[in-house]
Amino acid sequence: xxxxxxxxxxxxxxxxxxxxxxxxxxxxxxxxxxxxxxxxxxxxxxxxxxxxxxxxxxxxxxxxxxxxxxxxxxxxxxxxxxxxxxxxxxxxxxxxxxxxxxxxxxxxxxxxxxxxxxxxxxxxxxxxxxxxxxxxxxxxxxxxxxxxxxxxxx
Amino acid sequence: xxxxxxxxxxxxxxxxxxxxxxxxxxxxxxxxxxxxxxxxxxxxxxxxxxxxxxxxxxxxxxxxxxxxxxxxxxxxxxxxxxxxxxxxxxxxxxxxxxxxxxxxxxxxxxxxxxxxxxxxxxxxxxxxxxxxxxxxxxxxxxxxxxxxxxxxxxxxxxxxxxxxxxxxxxxxxxxxxxxxxxxxxxxxxxxxxxxxxxxxxxxxxxxxxxxxxxxxxxxxxxxxxxxxxxxxxxxxxxxxxxxxxxxxxxxxxxxxxxxxxxxxxxxxxxxxxxxxxxxxxxxxxxxxxxxxxxxxxxxxxxxxxxxxxxxxxxxxxxxxxxxxxxxxxxxxxxxxxxxxxxxxxxxxxxxxxxxxxxxxxxxxxxxxxxxxxxxxxxxxxxxxxxxxxxxxxxxxxxxxxxxxxxxxxxxxxxxxxxxxxxxxxxxxxxxxxxxxxxxxxxxxxxxxxxxxxxxxxxxxxxxxxxxxxxxxxxxxxxxxxxxxxxxxxxxxxxxxxxxxxxxxxxxxxxxxxxxxxxxxxxxxxxxxxxxxxxxxxxxxxxxxxxxxxxxxxxxxxxxxxxxxxxxxxxxxxxxxxxxxxxxxxxxxxxxxxxxxxxxxxxxxxxxxxxxxxxxxxxxxxxxxxxxxxxxxxxxxxxxxxxxxxxxxxxxxxxxxxxxxxxxxxxxxx
Numbered sequence: 001x002x003x004x005x006x007x008x009x010x011x012x013x014x015x016x017x018x019x020x021x022x023x024x025x026x027x028x029x030x031x032x033x034x035x036x037x038x039x040x041x042x043x044x045x046x047x048x049x050x051x052x053x054x055x056x057x058x059x060x061x062x063x064x065x066x067x068x069x070x071x072x073x074x075x076x077x078x079x080x081x082x083x084x085x086x087x088x089x090x091x092x093x094x095x096x097x098x099x100x101x102x103x104x105x106x107x108x109x110x111x112x113x114x115x116x117x118x119x120x121x122x123x124x125x126x127x128x129x130x131x132x133x134x135x136x137x138x139x140x141x142x143x144x145x146x147x148x149x150x151x152x153x154x
Numbered sequence: 155x156x157x158x159x160x161x162x163x164x165x166x167x168x169x170x171x172x173x174x175x176x177x178x179x180x181x182x183x184x185x186x187x188x189x190x191x192x193x194x195x196x197x198x199x200x201x202x203x204x205x206x207x208x209x210x211x212x213x214x215x216x217x218x219x220x221x222x223x224x225x226x227x228x229x230x231x232x233x234x235x236x237x238x239x240x241x242x243x244x245x246x247x248x249x250x251x252x253x254x255x256x257x258x259x260x261x262x263x264x265x266x267x268x269x270x271x272x273x274x275x276x277x278x279x280x281x282x283x284x285x286x287x288x289x290x291x292x293x294x295x296x297x298x299x300x301x302x303x304x305x306x307x308x309x310x311x312x313x314x315x316x317x318x319x320x321x322x323x324x325x326x327x328x329x330x331x332x333x334x335x336x337x338x339x340x341x342x343x344x345x346x347x348x349x350x351x352x353x354x355x356x357x358x359x360x361x362x363x364x365x366x367x368x369x370x371x372x373x374x375x376x377x378x379x380x381x382x383x384x385x386x387x388x389x390x391x392x393x394x395x396x397x398x399x400x401x402x403x404x405x406x407x408x409x410x411x412x413x414x415x416x417x418x419x420x421x422x423x424x425x426x427x428x429x430x431x432x433x434x435x436x437x438x439x440x441x442x443x444x445x446x447x448x449x450x451x452x453x454x455x456x457x458x459x460x461x462x463x464x465x466x467x468x469x470x471x472x473x474x475x476x477x478x479x480x481x482x483x484x485x486x487x488x489x490x491x492x493x494x495x496x497x498x499x500x501x502x503x504x505x506x507x508x509x510x511x512x513x514x515x516x517x518x519x520x521x522x523x524x525x526x527x528x529x530x531x532x533x534x535x536x537x538x539x540x541x542x543x544x545x546x547x548x549x550x551x552x553x554x555x556x557x558x559x560x561x562x563x564x565x566x567x568x569x570x571x572x573x574x575x576x577x578x579x580x581x582x583x584x585x586x587x588x589x590x591x592x593x594x595x596x597x598x599x600x601x602x603x604x605x606x607x608x609x610x611x612x613x614x615x616x617x618x619x620x621x622x623x624x625x626x627x628x629x630x631x632x633x634x635x636x637x638x639x640x641x642x643x644x645x646x647x648x649x650x651x652x653x654x655x656x657x658x659x660x661x662x663x664x665x666x667x668x669x670x671x672x673x674x675x676x677x678x679x680x681x682x683x684x685x686x687x688x689x690x691x692x693x694x695x696x697x698x699x700x701x702x703x704x705x706x707x708x709x710x711x712x713x714x715x716x717x718x719x720x721x722x723x724x725x726x727x728x729x730x731x732x733x734x735x736x737x738x739x740x741x742x743x744x745x746x747x748x749x750x751x752x753x754x755x756x757x758x759x760x761x762x763x764x765x766x767x768x769x770x771x772x773x774x775x776x777x778x779x780x781x782x783x784x785x786x787x788x789x790x791x792x793x794x795x796x797x798x799x800x801x802x803x804x805x806x807x808x809x810x811x812x813x814x815x816x817x818x819x820x821x822x823x
Binding site for chain 2 (some may be wrong): 049054057061081126134138142145149152
């Protein structure tokens, strides 16, 4: 185990932790509001679930990046000792999804809360709410692409 | 494969046949009756016509309906119907026409039963409250149960009696001592009836003359008279209360038995409820159509294909004249009709908005891309197979409602696409085959994959995603071209849609030239150059000033950022596909961790299904939502306006039973 491997592990940890926090906060916020709406009208459950889960993808993106990093550094069998330099590069590559996931997860959670309020008032507004909430997602997607491509190609 | 052509139909009939005609229309369910005529919008009624007041009949049926619903709710709560898991997916049972139109006796029975159920329910509520009241009283009396004088006993000729409670747990000796300390002059005689942890229930006597002092002394010990004051012995009183509790309980039993008896025939009540619903709807419509003393005029929209059916059904039995004219497209409601392959996607379009008069029906395009992209995001042959099996079973074995049948078909097609993409990515429950063959049989057998997302082909996936995105955008622009042509906007079609199509195609040719096939590179550059020049010259065509025209032409090139961000948006096709693969890989690894041991096997049979169930649930939702977004934002924004009015035929609108057997047969796969 070299310092490089440890640095890479820090990267993998950061990707899952921070993107996960973003999603957890986002989904949490949306679910809190969603429960309130369900208390009034439980027939909205199916569509409400979709809106509540929208901020959940960031956590998955972070997780995938971590997973790729872990396979790369030989955690799942085999060993590839990384130089400090390589480890540092992997750590840096994990940062976009770690920070991007954190911020966009929370932002998307807020958007989801607003979307749920809209949907609670007007059921026909569901597609509008859905589409508007996914607007935030593009930035998580961009962060993920950069992290993912870098980790894969390094 | 488009919107159905609607015709405006005027039906002239005889007033005396009005009910019959309307009932027939309701059964046919092909006519969207227009209730506000154009003349009325201008504040005039058609000459000589007036409306019949059916408010009272409508209200009567609505009241019956709400009573029936209430009774059914009570029955459902008290005696829930046991339904199998599969049956809960099924639509309402089919019913024959003659069983639906109830005769006078059946109506009378149903009304009585409903009334009984409501009455019984009320009695149950009252008796429950009564039981609580009785039990409270009995509890308040309970401490005095052993007292052998009534609570209202106030003394004899020479003595005054105090019955009540004092704060504190006293023995008789302590109590008398405490009273003597307050006022030594009073002669108390008494007994402790009962005590609990902080109260003593006492019976005390004193001479009449010392009544005032005694009361004073007792007050200092917080003496309180009992809440219940009765002239009967406490024990008798308690017994009588408990007897009444038993009676009330028996009454509740009787009522419950009554409700249970009706519950056994709940289906006849459901038919009755639907019957009232249909009647209320019918009378509401009766009240909205125009009549003279002897004739009636019904106006409404009918799809062109239904007109022969309507004509035949009405002219056979009634003296009517049908006047059929072309409908004003802007006022007519919209009905979509697509082939078997595309029609499940109608629900997706409808959720967004129905096509307006200017729009073309986007369903075929949406359907194709929805199935394609859903599969690409979910991308697992195993999951696809599960979806195909589940929806296939539901479609062939269960009697589904129309809407359910449609969404099952949607997921069937999505499942097929998921299966095929799973084969492309070499993924069957992730890399399960490779992992298990290696762990349990010693040598690794992997599914062949055209593109292997987990082993270095992710970039290929990304390129494929963007390329398919490009295809969808170009198709969307072609649809815009068609929309503009349909509305006679030739300039829009060629300059707004056409030039962007050639620009994008030029870019594609250039990219192909730069990477794979060099000779076409120049052709691409020339095509882009010419198209961009065209855009600069034409995009400002509404401006008078030639310089402003060129400037807004150049400004319009800024739209290219929109195309770039839309293209990037398609990278979610790769991201979500990867999510499925990566999470499957993790669960497969976890479930194979125990190796070839008993413990390992147990781990396998627990973790494998559980893990894949989680993965399935998360990703099917993700695929559904993100595919939808790619349709609504990246496809519809290019050409689709929406805002059409839904075709709502005058029909039975039943909830518990289904009369519409013919259409269900027609819809079968």
